[in-house]
Amino acid sequence: MTDEAKVDVKLNVYQKLNKVQTELKAPKGQFNKFGNYKYRSCEDILEGLKPLLKEVGAIVLLSDSVEFVEGRYYVKARAQFVDTDTAEKIEVSAMAREDDSKKGMDSSQLTGSTSSYARKYRLNGLFCIDDTKDSDATNDHAQGTTQAKNTTYTRMTNQHLNKLFELGNKKGYSQDKVRQRITKKFNKTAEEMTTAEYKQVVLGYEKLPDKE
Template sequence: MNLCEKVQKIQNVLNVKKSRHNEFGNFQYRNLEDILKEYKKISKEYGLLLWFDSEPVRIGESNYIKATCYVKDVETDDILTSSAYAKEPPTPKAKMDESQCTGSATSYAKKYAFNNLFLLDDSIDPDSNQNVDNGAPANEATIKTIEELCKKHNVNVQELYKRRKIKGTPTALQAALILNKFKKDFGDE
C-alpha cells in the first residue's frame, strides 16, 4: 500500500467527535489534542510518522502563523503535506498575553493543516448543496455572541445585517455564516 492509499484509509476511518463546548459562542468543537489522540490510535498500523512545522508570515498588514502538517511513510520515505494559516490578533485577546495569542494561532493553524490533509471538516461549506437555509431562527445565545463580537470589533450589527440582507433576526444558518466570518477575519472561536 502506498502513502496515498494509507492516508485515504485513515481519511475513511478517522472520526473525532466535537466533545468540547464553548460557552461564549455556544457551540461544540474539537481541539488539536483531541484530533491527535484519535489519530494516534490508528496511524501506527499504517507506519506513518506525523509532525508539524510552523512559522510567522506577514500578509499585507497582518501577521499570520503558517503551519504545515507532514505525514511520512516510514517504509518508503514518501511525504505528503498540507498547510493552513491563522491570523494573529492585532492586540492580545482578553486574559491572554502576546505569546499565548501566538500559541493559540499556532494550534489553530496546525489543526486546520491536519484537518485539510485528513479531511476532517468543522463546518458546512457555504457553497455546498448542504448549506440550505430552513428558516429556523438563531437562538438567543448565538445572537448575543454576534452582538458581542460586533462590539468587540467595532462592527455595526445593523449594518452587518443590512449587508447580508437580513431583516430582523437572523436565521440559524445566517448566524452561523456570520460567526464563521468573524472566526476567519478575527480568529474568534
C-alpha cells in the first residue's frame, strides 16, 4: 500500500488513554533519605506525561476542592483526560485528609501538601501507575547489601491502619493522637509509613500497658 492510500486512523479518547497508560514512563526522581528509598512525585508523573499527551492529542486538567466530611476537612483532587480532537473526557478523583498539624508547616503549606498527595494518587489511578511498592531493586545498590537495604516499602492499607488505631485506643490513645505521634516521629502521614516504620510503631504500642 502506498503512503497516499494509507488511511489516517483517528483514536478515540479511550484508545488514546490506553496508549498513554501503556507507554508512560515516570521514573522515581525523588529520594527519601530517612527511609532510604526512591519515589516519584506528582511532578515526575506530569513530566513523563507531556510528550505522550502531545503525541496522541490530549491534555490533562487538574483541579481541587475542599470537602467537610464527618468533622474533618478533605482535599478532593480531580484529573480529567481530555481528547483535544473531540473534547471527550475521562475523569477520576481522589481524596486526602489534612492532618491536624504537621511539624514545620503552616495551614497553607499543610493544605498544599495534602493536595499534592491526593493529586499523585489520582494520577496513579488514571494512568495505571502502581506506587504501592518502592523496592530497592530500582535503587542500583551494589551486590552484597544487607537484608535491611532490600526491604520492600509498601503504602499502608486501611487494614494496617485500623489495626494500629485499635491498638492505640486499647492503650489510651485516640486515632488523632496516634497520627500526631507518627507525624512527629517520621515527619510523614500514617498512610505514608513504610512497613518497617509501621512495625516499629506497632511494637512500641504493644509494649505499653493497657488503659484501665
